[in-house]
Amino acid sequence: MGGCVTSFTGAHRFLSNFWPAAVSLDHIIYPTVEHAYQAAKSVEPAKRAIVRMMPNPAMARTAGRRLGVRRDWVAVKVEVMRHLLEQKFAAGSHLADALDATGEMLLEEGNTWGDRFWGVYGGTGANTLGRMLMAIRTKNRDCEFAALLG
Numbered sequence: 303m304g305g306c307v308t309s310f311t312g313a314h315r316f317l318s319n320f321w322p323a324a325v326s327l328d329h330i331i332y333p334t335v336e337h338a339y340q341a342a343k344s345v346e347p348a349k350r351a352i353v354r355m356m357p358n359p360a361m362a363r364t365a366g367r368r369l370g371v372r373r374d375w376v377a378v379k380v381e382v383m384r385h386l387l388e389q390k391f392a393a394g395s396h397l398a399d400a401l402d403a404t405g406e407m408l409l410e411e412g413n414t415w416g417d418r419f420w421g422v423y424g425g426t427g428a429n430t431l432g433r434m435l436m437a438i439r440t441k442n443r444d445c446e447f448a449a450l451l452g
């Protein structure tokens with residue numbers, strides 16, 4: 303299956319970091335990748351708890367953006383995201399199956415909120431989130447293949 307997912311909406315909403323998925327950050331469970339990613343901007347447990355308790359990912363994002371980021375945030379944020387997404391799409395899980403079902407489609411987080419780092423806005427952007435998801439999709443397949451071979 304070729305083609306392109308140009309936004310994480312509708313049937314592809316599960317690709318968004320706002321989709322419900324329990325993920326762990328430093329042994330504490332968060333309800334979405336977005337909650338955990340935003341909490342990770344701080345190293346202070348009390349601040350992380352505020353983000354974790356937010357009733358939805360949009361509010362977690364707003365709260366996280368007010369935290370003031372830790373000094374090493376720019377250096378670690380991509381690895382933090384990868385760590386969370388690998389949990390969300392852990393091989394064999396329901397969401398990994400849904401990711402696998404996207405076949406060879408290009409996954410692009412086209413967005414309306416101006417994010418050219420994680421997604422694509424106005425036709426340009428690094429699409430870091432989409433590229434990470436495609437890499438996990440490939441990795442999961444490689445693992446499955448290796449398991450079949452024994």
Ligand SMILES: Nc1c(N[C@@H]2O[C@H](COP(=O)(O)O)[C@@H](O)[C@H]2O)[nH]c(=O)[nH]c1=O
Binds near residue numbers: 310
């Ligand atoms: N703003 C938004 C999404 N953007 C998400 O926000 C995060 C980046 O936050 P920051 O590093 O603070 O700019 C990252 O997880 C990105 O995917 N996603 C959605 O589904 N809906 C939204 O409305």
